[in-house]
Amino acid sequence: MLKLTQSQKLLQKLSPQQIQFIKLLQVPTANLEEKIKEELEINPALDVGAAPQEDDPYHLSDQYDQDGEPVSQESSGEDGQTEDISDYLMDESDNMSDYHVREHGDDDDDSREVPIREESTFHEYLLSQVGLLDLTETEQQVAEQVIGSIDDDGYLRRDVMSIVDDLAFNRNIYVTEADVKRILKLIQEFDPAGVGASDLQECLLLQLDKMTGTNGAAKVAKVILTDYFEEFTRKHYDRIRQHLSLDNEAFKEAIQVILKLTPRPGIAFSNGSKDNGYIIPDFFIHNNNGVLELTLNSRNAPELRVSEEYKDMLKTYEDGSLKDKKQKEAVMFIKQKIDSAKWFIDAIRQRQHTLLYTMKAIMDYQREYFLSGNESALRPMILKDIADKIGMDISTVSRVANSKYVQTEYGTFLLKYFFSEAITTDSGEEVSTYEVKNLIQDFVANEDKHSPLSDEKLMEMLSEKGFQVARRTVAKYREQLHIPVARLRKLA
Structure with missing residues (x-):
C-alpha cells in the first residue's frame, strides 16, 4: 500500500563559491597559472593588469577575520533587474587583488619572473628521432602511429594487428603486419634503450643488446633473462647459478648488470618523477638570525581585476534612457560575468591567506627543526594539531599539505613530510x-x-x-x- 509522508531533513551543501575555493586551495603553485588562464578564457569580465594597492600585500586582515574567514560583503539582490548597478561601477582600488604576495619584498617586476624549464615530452622525443631515419612518407606515418601507441612507461602493449587496423580505419593507410614490425624494430633502436618493448623481459633484453663491448657479465645476464627469466623474477638465484655452472663472483656481476637496467624507459620523461620532476616551491622559509621569515611564492599568479570594458557597458546602460528587454538581458549577462570574476578573485585571495595561515602554524609548531635542520627535532604532529591551532577543518589542512612544497635552507620538502605520529x-x-x-x-x-x-x-x-x-x-x-x-x- 502506497502512502504519502512528510519528513524534515537537514542537509549541508556547498555553494559554487566554496567549491571553487576548495578546488583552488588544493592546486599547487606550479599549476595555479594554468587555472587562472582557463578562467580568463571562459570569463571575458576577468582581466589581467596591475592595480594600485594602498595596503601592504602581506597584510590580509582587512579581507579576513581572526578565524580566517573572508569579511562578508554586500550580496546582490534576488531580483537582478532592480539591483543597483553602482555596486558594479565602484572604484576597486580598495578591493583589488591584493593576494599577489611578493617573494622577496622588492618592487622589481623582473624578480617576479619564474624560470620555466623547457623540455620535450617522451613522445616528442621519440618523434624527433624519426627524422633521422630514411623513411618514405607512408613509413613515417606508420612510425608516428606506433610511437603514439607507446605508453608513458615506454612499452608498446598493443598488438601489431591493432595498429594495422588503426592505420587502415583512421588514416586510410593499408600496410601488412610485417611492415609494422619492421618499423617497430627501427623504433626499438631509439633512445632511451628498451623503448617499444611489449613486456619487461623484452625491455631488459633490448637494453642489453645496446650495451657495447664484449662484457662477459652482460653476456651471462642476457642468458639469464632469455632462458631463466621466470626463475630470476622469483629470485631463485641458487638454481640459476647451478644450471649455468657459475661461481659466486661471476653470477653476482651478471645480476648487478641486470639490476642496473631500467624497467621503465620512459620514466625519465615523467612529470611525476621525484628525481627528474621540476618542483616549484609554494613557500619559502628563511632563518634571519634566529627569526623565521615565511613568504608565499605567488610570482606565477598574475594580478587580476574586473574588466573596465564590462564596467563601461553597465555605465552606458545606466546612463541610457531607453531600456528594452534585450538590453536588460544583456545587462544580466554582464552582471553574471562580473560576479563570477569577483568570486574568482576572492577565491584566489582567500587561497593565499589560507595557505599562509596554515604554513605559519606548521612553521611555529616545528620551529626547532626549521632553525636547526635536525630531523630529530621534528615534533610529532598530525593534521588535527594544526586544524585546532588555526580553527579550520582537518580537510582544509589536508588539502594544503597534500601537494604543496616549502623551500628551506636544508632542502625543499612536501608539507606532508612534517606530519608524523x-x-x-x-x-x-x-x-x-x-x-x-x-x-x-x-x-x-x-x-x-x-x-x-x-x-x-x-x-x-x-x-x-x-x-x-x-x-x-x-x-x-x-x-x-x-x-x-x-x-x-x-x-x-
Whole structure:
C-alpha cells in the first residue's frame, strides 16, 4: 500500500563559491597559472593588469577575520533587474587583488619572473628521432602511429594487428603486419634503450643488446633473462647459478648488470618523477638570525581585476534612457560575468591567506627543526594539531599539505613530510616516528649482510633503545623506507 509522508531533513551543501575555493586551495603553485588562464578564457569580465594597492600585500586582515574567514560583503539582490548597478561601477582600488604576495619584498617586476624549464615530452622525443631515419612518407606515418601507441612507461602493449587496423580505419593507410614490425624494430633502436618493448623481459633484453663491448657479465645476464627469466623474477638465484655452472663472483656481476637496467624507459620523461620532476616551491622559509621569515611564492599568479570594458557597458546602460528587454538581458549577462570574476578573485585571495595561515602554524609548531635542520627535532604532529591551532577543518589542512612544497635552507620538502605520529619512550617522552625510522635505517646499514636482521630482531633492538614498537609496526616502517625483508637482503 502506497502512502504519502512528510519528513524534515537537514542537509549541508556547498555553494559554487566554496567549491571553487576548495578546488583552488588544493592546486599547487606550479599549476595555479594554468587555472587562472582557463578562467580568463571562459570569463571575458576577468582581466589581467596591475592595480594600485594602498595596503601592504602581506597584510590580509582587512579581507579576513581572526578565524580566517573572508569579511562578508554586500550580496546582490534576488531580483537582478532592480539591483543597483553602482555596486558594479565602484572604484576597486580598495578591493583589488591584493593576494599577489611578493617573494622577496622588492618592487622589481623582473624578480617576479619564474624560470620555466623547457623540455620535450617522451613522445616528442621519440618523434624527433624519426627524422633521422630514411623513411618514405607512408613509413613515417606508420612510425608516428606506433610511437603514439607507446605508453608513458615506454612499452608498446598493443598488438601489431591493432595498429594495422588503426592505420587502415583512421588514416586510410593499408600496410601488412610485417611492415609494422619492421618499423617497430627501427623504433626499438631509439633512445632511451628498451623503448617499444611489449613486456619487461623484452625491455631488459633490448637494453642489453645496446650495451657495447664484449662484457662477459652482460653476456651471462642476457642468458639469464632469455632462458631463466621466470626463475630470476622469483629470485631463485641458487638454481640459476647451478644450471649455468657459475661461481659466486661471476653470477653476482651478471645480476648487478641486470639490476642496473631500467624497467621503465620512459620514466625519465615523467612529470611525476621525484628525481627528474621540476618542483616549484609554494613557500619559502628563511632563518634571519634566529627569526623565521615565511613568504608565499605567488610570482606565477598574475594580478587580476574586473574588466573596465564590462564596467563601461553597465555605465552606458545606466546612463541610457531607453531600456528594452534585450538590453536588460544583456545587462544580466554582464552582471553574471562580473560576479563570477569577483568570486574568482576572492577565491584566489582567500587561497593565499589560507595557505599562509596554515604554513605559519606548521612553521611555529616545528620551529626547532626549521632553525636547526635536525630531523630529530621534528615534533610529532598530525593534521588535527594544526586544524585546532588555526580553527579550520582537518580537510582544509589536508588539502594544503597534500601537494604543496616549502623551500628551506636544508632542502625543499612536501608539507606532508612534517606530519608524523608520536611514539612514547620508556621515560614517557613523545618523539616523532622519524626517530624510530632513522634507527631502523642505521641498524640495517650496519647489519651483517650474511645474516641480516629480521623484523623481530629489529623490534628487540628498538626496545633496548627505549622504544616499545610492535613487530608489525616495524615491518610497516621498514616498507615505508623501501627496505626489503631480511631474506632478500641476504648475500649468498
